[in-house]
Amino acid sequence: MTIGTQTVTGLAVGASATRTFSWNTTGVAVGGHTLVATHSLSDTNAANNRGTANVVVNAPVTDVAVTSISAPSSVTQGSTAAIGVTVQNVGGQNVSATFNVVLTDATAGVTIETQTVTGLAIGASATRSFNWTTAGAALGGHTLVASQSLSDDNAANNQSSVTVSVTPTPADLALASITAPSQVTQGDTAAVVVTVQNVGGSDVTSSFDVVLTDATAGNAVIGTQTITGLANGASATRTFNWATGGAAISGHILTATQKLADNNPSNNAASVAITVTSPSLHVGNLNGVAASNGNTWTATVQITVHDWRHNLVTGATVQGTWNGTGPNATCTTTAGGNGVCSVVLASIPNSTKAVSFAVTGMTLAGYTYKSSANHDPDGSSNGFSITVKR
Numbered sequence: 001m002t003i004g005t006q007t008v009t010g011l012a013v014g015a016s017a018t019r020t021f022s023w024n025t026t027g028v029a030v031g032g033h034t035l036v037a038t039h040s041l042s043d044t045n046a047a048n049n050r051g052t053a054n055v056v057v058n059a060p061v062t063d064v065a066v067t068s069i070s071a072p073s074s075v076t077q078g079s080t081a082a083i084g085v086t087v088q089n090v091g092g093q094n095v096s097a098t099f100n101v102v103l104t105d106a107t108a109g110v111t112i113e114t115q116t117v118t119g120l121a122i123g124a125s126a127t128r129s130f131n132w133t134t135a136g137a138a139l140g141g142h143t144l145v146a147s148q149s150l151s152d153d154n155a156a157n158n159q160s161s162v163t164v165s166v167t168p169t170p171a172d173l174a175l176a177s178i179t180a181p182s183q184v185t186q187g188d189t190a191a192v193v194v195t196v197q198n199v200g201g202s203d204v205t206s207s208f209d210v211v212l213t214d215a216t217a218g219n220a221v222i223g224t225q226t227i228t229g230l231a232n233g234a235s236a237t238r239t240f241n242w243a244t245g246g247a248a249i250s251g252h253i254l255t256a257t258q259k260l261a262d263n264n265p266s267n268n269a270a271s272v273a274i275t276v277t278s279p280s281l282h283v284g285n286l287n288g289v290a291a292s293n294g295n296t297w298t299a300t301v302q303i304t305v306h307d308w309r310h311n312l313v314t315g316a317t318v319q320g321t322w323n324g325t326g327p328n329a330t331c332t333t334t335a336g337g338n339g340v341c342s343v344v345l346a347s348i349p350n351s352t353k354a355v356s357f358a359v360t361g362m363t364l365a366g367y368t369y370k371s372s373a374n375h376d377p378d379g380s381s382n383g384f385s386i387t388v389k390r
């Protein structure tokens, strides 16, 4: 059969002309073929008017190749990595058979996953996504090998590999808890208890600081403590003793922060609310004494002033009223008086068998009078008023 005809428009003496024929071998029988080239000019020497070449036509090859494998260069141990594998029919005929694409971890010697491809037309590609769960994978480099299982005419391109590094899970320290009393009297010390936990995937071997600040006071630092490392999952608790002598009498927000620059900064701090209250005074004891002066008598009431800790207070002024209607009386506790001062009502007629004295107020700069705390340890009064009998 004729493959093709081309025209040459004359040739000068000694000249040559070359023509190229494209032979489409689709449908051509497999085996040896003799191709014959002839020219059509009737010349004087017919013996050199043709040439031949022998060409062997081979059967079309079947060839599926793993053309690409995509993977992250590194993954955190415990996470799942997506590995994409693409196979292509690079041969000369369609592949109708189903074949497997297998992803293995050559470093660990395990098969990660097998997926199937249900045939590929000439030139077509198929991509499969594999999920590599690295929870049990050793740290370090892993060679992942993707291979296709079809027995084809070219085994050289049946697999491809990539190296993925499995890295340790970065540490994550969390400020797990912070507790404090809901209120503290100014001048007292409040214990603020802070717990830090290693909630990340690896041990923390370096030392790190935990800082307690008072957000209400411009984030003033109350204290800093150092924790010398924390194993994975472990907790450490530290107590900050907040001396409130200089703290404003108001609500305060105290914030504890762990200062290690870790993988997750969102859990590095926690806060607690605490109210600093003003120091208070109250009656710590009332005692009454009667003294006779012939036709009259004198009543003396000794008032003991306590602070909120029931310590004796110097310099507190006590106000009170005799007999409900008057006269009023005041006294001030002195350094030598052990927190006690006295009021005296003199010249009481002997016909008056008893008098009473009631505390109505108590003042000292920086303190408040907390009458609900009044008490009398020996039971001679109710802590608010006392009766003195002749």
Ligand SMILES: [Ca+2]
Pocket (backbone or CB within 6 Å): 043, 044, 045, 046, 047, 048, 049
């Ligand atoms: Ca010739």
Ligand SMILES: [Ca+2]
Pocket (backbone or CB within 6 Å): 062, 063, 064, 065, 152, 153, 154, 155, 156, 157, 158
């Ligand atoms: Ca192949």
Ligand SMILES: [Ca+2]
Pocket (backbone or CB within 6 Å): 172, 173, 174, 262, 263, 264, 265, 266, 267, 268
């Ligand atoms: Ca953290």
Ligand SMILES: [Ca+2]
Pocket (backbone or CB within 6 Å): 285, 286, 287, 376, 377, 378, 379, 380, 381
């Ligand atoms: Ca008493």
Ligand SMILES: [Zn+2]
Pocket (backbone or CB within 6 Å): 282, 283, 284, 306, 307, 309, 310, 311, 375
């Ligand atoms: Zn007391």
